Amino acid sequence: MKPDSCKAIRLNHVALQFICWLTLTALIALCSSAKANESCKSLLATGNPEYPPYLWRDPEDENRLIGANAEWMQLLAKEIGVPIEIKYVGPWGRVQEEAKMGRVDLLAGAFFTLPRLEFMDYFYPAFRETRTVIWTRSNVNLPYKKWADLVGKQGVTVINNSFGEEFDRYAKESLKISMVPSLEQALKMLSLSRADYLIYEEDPGLAYVAKMNISGLKTVTPPITNENLYLTLSHKSPCNTPEMRGRIAKAVYKLDKQNVMNKLIAANIQLWRKQQSK
DSSP states (O other): OOHHHHHHHHHHHHHHHHHHHHHHHHHHHHHHHHHHHTOOOSSEEEEOEEEEETTEETTEEEEEESSSSHHHHHHHHHTTSSOEBBBOOHHHHHHHHHHHHHSSSEEEOOOTTGGGGGEEEEEEEEEEEEEEEEEETOOOOOOOSSSGGGGEEHHHEEEEEEOHHHHHHHHHOOOOEESSHOOOOOOOHHHHOOSSSSEEEEHHHHHHHHHOOOEEEEEEEEEEEEEEEEEETTTTTTTOHHHHHHHHHHHHHHHHHHOHHHHHHHHHHHHHHHHHHH
């Protein structure tokens, strides 16, 4: 056999191997994509269950979360074409652990922090801005204008809560803040003078003060922070694929342009008040 013929055979053999490799790679990718799509027939979402009018447990089914964020998630589900179940899985600290382990797919509202980037993807833009304030007793004169005014006083908040990267860092280095499992417990501690102040978002705080029928509390200005609420997706979610992230990102952008949250919040403030009056 001529040397040129042998060389041609070797080249054809290499080309055949390359084609086989490409075909195998394409099949593996196709199977992986099909598996991802198959395992993403629905999404499980959760969030902070002590967060009216954004999220709270349904009195008629305590395994379910309702509120403005829950309704916003249903609008999102329609946009992406995948059903989303909004379920109660425990207090806020437990919620974040469930997301970290991939046992829930989505968090229906989380502030941005660097540690959370280690286990969640954030979607932009934020779907709501919230205002975090200082709560204290009405008969206490707490001269507060800047964070440094809280130095030397005893604060309280809910465990694993974040109020923005900058304030969290300042609080860790300079403030005395006890962490408790629930907002109800924090409000009780404040009303019983076991803390000088409470740090929490304004709207959920007002909702719980009304629910618990607590009097003698007030908020002081300026706010600690104005923070954005984001939708997040667990890194370990089987639905966390480039295709699904793209669909969710487009839907979040579209819903933001429609400015639906203001109406949802107004309606759910009324729903919360109605439930508490029963």
